[in-house]
């Protein structure tokens with residue numbers, strides 16, 4: 186069941202995502218300074234900021250691929266900013282799914298195989314029917330046996346979203362989902378992501394520089410461009 | 418994950434096929450070499466187990482051994498019957514068995530001899546009894562299988578050692594099959610055994626009827642047919658072709674052949690020595706071919722390496738994605754390794770099939786291959802090692818690409834849009 190209440194209001198609910206006092210930089214260049222963010226289960230949030238402001242860096246931190254210089258990150262209550270690679274891998278595997286700007290469907294296999302692979306990697310035994318159900322929900326059931334290159338960009342994006350959802354993540358992250366789209370399509374994708382996240386009870390974090398998405402989201406976090414950085 | 422690996426392989430069918438081809442040729446070649454050397458070795462060493470010495474007409478010792486022990490070449494000529502009695506009188510000799518060659522039935526040699534020859538090859542009767550009367554024959558297992566001859570079957574032999582037009586059979590005296598030998602894997606499998614007298618009878622009758630017809634016999638090898646023709650012309654004198662000798666003691670090996678070669682008009686040749694000499698003749702060629710096989714294997718490994726190296730670089734995005742979706746480094750490493758192993762495994766299987774298929778084809782198409790006793794369905798434990806070696810090669814070739822992708826820092830890859 187999706188819960189739309191803010192985690193900060195009810196302290197005993199485990200947040201889907203919690204970043205506390207994050208500091209991170211590359212070498213001398215500081216990207217994030219004392220950054221804080223908390224998302225209740227099922228909450229949807231827009232992470233907005235200009236290019237180079239550190240959105241992708243933040244996603245890499247949340248996924249456990251980067252470790253913050255300071256601060257802690259928890260996903261569904263599990264610490265992912267520290268510990269061995271194996272434990273960080275396990276948290277990511279169990280709770281996070283990402284939709285990339287480049288979609289990254291595996292071109293060697295068809296769409297339904299892409300979905301099943303994702304489910305398998307998330308440790309789920311999803312059936313073909315479940316995959317087909319998701320594709321139907323996204324209106325691309327007829328593409329189940331198509332190869333990624335046979336899909337239009339819009340269809341491929343839906344397939345990538347379906348692939349993220351089949352992993353039943355606590356936290357769904359989308360990186361720049363609308364950058365290649367015109368106004369109407371951008372709004373459609375924003376609305377679709379919101380609707381699906383709600384239907385599947387997953388928290389949704391969209392990282393974007395696209396102001397067109399702003400009206401759809403009640404919760405928005407702004408990332409300022411890194412002032413300390415050299416000319417950006 | 419296996420499905421994904423197979424999909425990757427299928428996605429670049431041509432490259433995969435090329436990789437497999439290269440390694441398969443190497444595997445096939447090594448197996449072919451192993452098979453042919455092993456089978457020849459076995460054939461030659463087993464075939465001559467109980468025969469210490471062959472005594473026959475002067476000529477090439479190898480030819481004498483090949484013709485009278487392995488029944489592959491033409492005989493060197495004939496020797497007088499008195500030689501048999503002389504050898505039997507020699508205290509160094511425990512047994513001496515005469516052979517009279519010259520005819521064949523559908524390419525299987527008819528050998529005039531004594532029943533003791535069967536023991537020399539450690540063969541046993543599968544059916545019927547030994548030959549006793551003139552014109553009675555015992556046939557080897559392969560003869561029975563190939564001709565379908567059963568006990569009581571009548572047939573007429575033809576001149577020479579190769580199957581020819583079939584018009585030149587002896588007019589009279591059909592042979593009758595009274596015994597069939599169990600398979601031994603030795604030359605006797607391909608022989609038709611009868612008494613010396615049977616052979617002499619056949620030729621005695623034939624020579625009185627069609628004197629001077631020797632030139633029509635149509636032997637394929639003109640040069641070598643001379644000996645066989647000679648024998649036919651002289652067979653009315655009841656000559657013998659060769660004598661197979663077993664020693665009473667090993668000490669005879671030193672003195673008997675030397676004294677025969679020095680003191681008589683006969684030739685003595687040791688099957689063991691001649692077959693070893695024959696096999697050593699092949700050694701440099703076998704070594705060169707083995708080296709070529711190994712080089713091809715190396716080239717195959719390098720091709721797999723290059724293919725996988727390029728593949729993982731083109732696939733960095735996919736692999737990073739797999740990590741994001743929950744795969745750990747070990748399983749990413751495993752997928753690349755698995756890809757190399759699958760290529761190698763397919764290559765090994767293809768090579769195995771190729772080698773045995775070629776042996777099968779050769780034994781079907783070339784009589785000489787079948788006569789040399791090469792069977793396509795024999796397997797040696799070394800083949801498992803060759804297959805395992807090929808799989809190792811695939812694994813080693815995949816090691817570096819696999820390691821390369823796992824040590825990749827994923828964050829910058831995820832950034833790349």
Ligand SMILES: Nc1ncnc2c1ncn2[C@@H]1O[C@H](COP(=O)(O)OP(=O)(O)O)[C@@H](O)[C@H]1O
Pocket residue numbers: 211216234235236237238239240241242243414417829832
């Ligand atoms: N691996 C890295 N090494 C050094 N600097 C980096 C690296 N990744 C990103 N940066 C820098 O960090 C800043 C933030 O980048 P990024 O997180 O990709 O921002 P966004 O996704 O918001 O465009 C940029 O100035 C970028 O040049």
Ligand SMILES: [Mg+2]
Pocket residue numbers: 240241242
């Ligand atoms: Mg970015």
